[in-house]
Amino acid sequence: MVARLRPMSHDPSTTADGRSALRPQGNGSREAAVSASGLVKSYGSVKALVGVDLEVAHGTVMGLLGPNGAGKTTIVRILTTLLKPDAGTARVAGLDVVADAAVLRERIGLAGQYAAVDENLTGLENLTMVGRLYGMARADAKRRGNELLERFDLLDAAGRAAKTYSGGMRRRLDLAAALVANPPILFLDEPTTGLDPRSRLQLWETIEGLVADGTTVLLTTQYLDEADRLATEISVIDHGRVIAGGTPDELKDRVGGERLEIQLDDASRAEAAAQALASMADEAPGIGGDLVTVGVHRRGGAIVEAVRRLDEAGIGVEDIALRRPTLDDVFLALTGHAAEGDDEDDREAA
Amino acid sequence: MRRLFTDTLVIAERNLVRLPRAPELLVAFTVQPIMFVLLFRYVFGGAIKTPGYSYADFLIPGIIVQNIAFGGFVTALGLNEDLHKGLIDRFRSLPMARAAVLAGRTLADVVTNGLSATILVITGLIIGFSFHTSVPHAIAGGALLLLFGYAFSWVFAFLGMLVSTAEAANSVGFIAVFPLTFISSAFVPVQSMPSVLRAFAEVNPFTLTVDAMRSLWLGAPAGNNIWGAVVWAFAIIVVFAPLAVARYRRAAGQ
Numbered sequence: 024m025v026a027r028l029r030p031m032s033h034d035p036s037t038t039a040d041g042r043s044a045l046r047p048q049g050n051g052s053r054e055a056a057v058s059a060s061g062l063v064k065s066y067g068s069v070k071a072l073v074g075v076d077l078e079v080a081h082g083t084v085m086g087l088l089g090p091n092g093a094g095k096t097t098i099v100r101i102l103t104t105l106l107k108p109d110a111g112t113a114r115v116a117g118l119d120v121v122a123d124a125a126v127l128r129e130r131i132g133l134a135g136q137y138a139a140v141d142e143n144l145t146g147l148e149n150l151t152m153v154g155r156l157y158g159m160a161r162a163d164a165k166r167r168g169n170e171l172l173e174r175f176d177l178l179d180a181a182g183r184a185a186k187t188y189s190g191g192m193r194r195r196l197d198l199a200a201a202l203v204a205n206p207p208i209l210f211l212d213e214p215t216t217g218l219d220p221r222s223r224l225q226l227w228e229t230i231e232g233l234v235a236d237g238t239t240v241l242l243t244t245q246y247l248d249e250a251d252r253l254a255t256e257i258s259v260i261d262h263g264r265v266i267a268g269g270t271p272d273e274l275k276d277r278v279g280g281e282r283l284e285i286q287l288d289d290a291s292r293a294e295a296a297a298q299a300l301a302s303m304a305d306e307a308p309g310i311g312g313d314l315v316t317v318g319v320h321r322r323g324g325a326i327v328e329a330v331r332r333l334d335e336a337g338i339g340v341e342d343i344a345l346r347r348p349t350l351d352d353v354f355l356a357l358t359g360h361a362a363e364g365d366d367e368d369d370r371e372a373a
Numbered sequence: 374m375r376r377l378f379t380d381t382l383v384i385a386e387r388n389l390v391r392l393p394r395a396p397e398l399l400v401a402f403t404v405q406p407i408m409f410v411l412l413f414r415y416v417f418g419g420a421i422k423t424p425g426y427s428y429a430d431f432l433i434p435g436i437i438v439q440n441i442a443f444g445g446f447v448t449a450l451g452l453n454e455d456l457h458k459g460l461i462d463r464f465r466s467l468p469m470a471r472a473a474v475l476a477g478r479t480l481a482d483v484v485t486n487g488l489s490a491t492i493l494v495i496t497g498l499i500i501g502f503s504f505h506t507s508v509p510h511a512i513a514g515g516a517l518l519l520l521f522g523y524a525f526s527w528v529f530a531f532l533g534m535l536v537s538t539a540e541a542a543n544s545v546g547f548i549a550v551f552p553l554t555f556i557s558s559a560f561v562p563v564q565s566m567p568s569v570l571r572a573f574a575e576v577n578p579f580t581l582t583v584d585a586m587r588s589l590w591l592g593a594p595a596g597n598n599i600w601g602a603v604v605w606a607f608a609i610i611v612v613f614a615p616l617a618v619a620r621y622r623r624a625a626g627q
C-alpha cells in the first residue's frame with residue numbers, strides 16, 4: 024500500500040502488489056488509453072477508494088472485477104469526469120480527468136447498468152438528442168442515430184418510446200447512445216447486470232465487435248464469466264483497491280494451475296489414494312469425503328498417470344476430471360484471504 | 374454561451390416532446406385546472422362575495438396564478454426521475470453545457486405553463502370571465518404570469534432534488550405551496566380572513582401577483598402590486614436558482 028503514493032512506474036518491482044502483468048506489452052512511448060494512479064475517494068466517512076492504480080493499453084479490454092460496493096463504479100465515475108477524486112490522478116485518452124474534463128467528454132462514451140435513456144422518447148429521439156448534445160446538427164444527429172439503430176438491430180423499434188423496449192433492447196439503446204460520437208474509449212458499468220442469458224450473449228458479441236474495430240473498453244462486472252470472456256486484462260477490486268491483476272489465464276494460474284479431481288468408489292481409501300498421488304504435486308492432495316484433489320503442473324498425461332497409480336494401489340475410481348480453476352476460484356482465493364496472504368501470492372507470481 | 378443556448382433548447386425540446394406520451398402529466402395540465410375552475414365557479418361562487426366583480430372575473434386571475442405556480446411540479450418530478458434513472462449521469466458525461474439541464478427543464482415549464490394558462494383563459498371566457506382592459510394590458514398580464522411560473526419552477530427544481538423520491542417531491546411541493554396559494558387573495562377577498570391570516574395573506578407573493586393580474590386584466594387599482602409581484606418573482610429566482618444549481622451539483626456529483 025506504500026507504493027500507491029508513488030507515480031506509475033514501468034518497473035514492475037516498484038508496485039507492492041506486483042501488478043506487473045497490467046503493463047502494456049512493449050511500446051513504452053505511447054501513452055496508455057487509461058492510466059490512473061493513487062485514486063482516493065471517500066463519501067463522508069465511507070472510503071470508496073483507498074488508492075487505485077490502473078493502466079489500460081489501447082485497443083484492449085480492461086475488466087474491473089469485484090463484488091457490489093468494491094469501488095468499481097466509483098472508478099468509472101472518476102474516469103468519466105462525473106466525480107472528482109479526493110487524491111490521485113487519472114488520464115484518459117491523454118487528457119487529465121479533472122483539468123481537461125470538458126475536452127475529454129468528447130472522446131469517451133459511457134453506458135451502464137441503469138440504461139440511462141429517456142423512456143418517454145423513442146429510440147431515434149434518444150440518439151438524436153445525444154447527438155445534438157455532442158454539438159451535431161439535427162440532421163447529422165438523426166442520420167447517426169439511424170446508423171446506430173440499424174447496427175444494434177433496433178431499427179424496427181426506432182419510432183417506439185423506449186419504455187416499451189425489453190431490458191436487452193434498452194441496454195443496446197444505452198450502448199448506442201454511448202457510441203454516438205464514435206468515442207475511442209468506452210466505459211461500461213456492469214453492462215449486462217439484470218439481463219437474461221440471451222440478451223447477455225448478444226451484448227457480449229456487440230462489445231466484442233466494438234473491440235475488433237479498435238475501441239478500448241473498460242468495463243466493470245460482478246460476473247466472472249463475463250470478465251473471462253471479454254477482458255484482455257482483469258483488475259480484481261475489493262474494498263476500494265486493486266488486489267490483483269493480470270490476464271484471465273494469469274489469474275487462474277495464480278490460484279495454482281489445474282486441478283485433478285478424483286472421486287473414489289470408497290471414501291475410506293482416500294488417505295491411500297492421496298499417498299499414491301502425492302508425488303504428482305508440490306502440495307499434499309486435498310481430501311474431502313470420497314473426493315481427492317491434486318494440483319498438477321502439466322495437463323498432458325495427468326489423468327492417465329493418476330489412474331495408473333491408483334490402479335496399482337488397488338483403489339477403485341468412480342470419476343476423474345481435470346478442472347481449470349475458474350475466476351470464481353480466483354476471486355474466493357483473493358478476497359477470502361487476509362491482505363498479507365495476497366502480497367505473498369503476488370510476489371511469487373511476479 | 375452559444376452552446377448553453379442550443380443545449381438548453383435541446384433539453385427543453387426533450388421535455389416537451391415526452392409530455393404528450395405521459396398521459397398523467399397531460400391531464401395535470403389540462404383537465405385538472407378546468408375541473409378546479411368549474412368547481413370554484415359553481416360550488417363556491419354563489420357563497421363568496423366579491424364586491425365590484427362577478428365571481429368568474431374575480432376567480433380566473435386567482436386560479437390561473439395558482440395553477441401556474443404548480444406548473445413547476447413537472448420539473449420537480451422530472452429532475453428527480455432523471456437523477457435516479459441515471460439520465461443526469463448521461464448528460465454529465467456529454468460535452469454539453471452543464472447548466473442546460475436545469476435551464477432547459479425550466480424553459481420547458483414556461484411553454485407548458487403558457488399552454489395551461491391558455492386553456493384556463495378559454496375555460497374562463499366560456500363561464501363568464503371577460504377582460505376589462507386593453508390588449509397590451511392583457512398581454513402584460515400573461516407575461517407576468519409566465520415570469521411568476523418560471524420563478525416557481527426554480528423552487529420546484531430545488532425541491533425535486535432535495536428529496537429522495539418522486540412521490541416525496543410531489544407531497545413536499547404540495548404541502549409547501551398549496552397553503553400559500555390559499556392564504557392569498559386568489560379565491561376570496563383577504564378582508565374576509567381572520568387578522569393573522571390576513572396579515573400573512575397581504576404580504577404573500579401570491580396575493581401581490583393575483584392583485585397585479587386583476588389590475589392588468591380587470592382594471593382593479595394597481596397600487597404597488599405589479600412592481601411588488603415582479604420583485605417577488607425575481608427575488609424567488611435569485612434565491613432558488615443558485616440553490617437548485619448547488620443542489621444539482623451535489624446530487625449529481627455522487
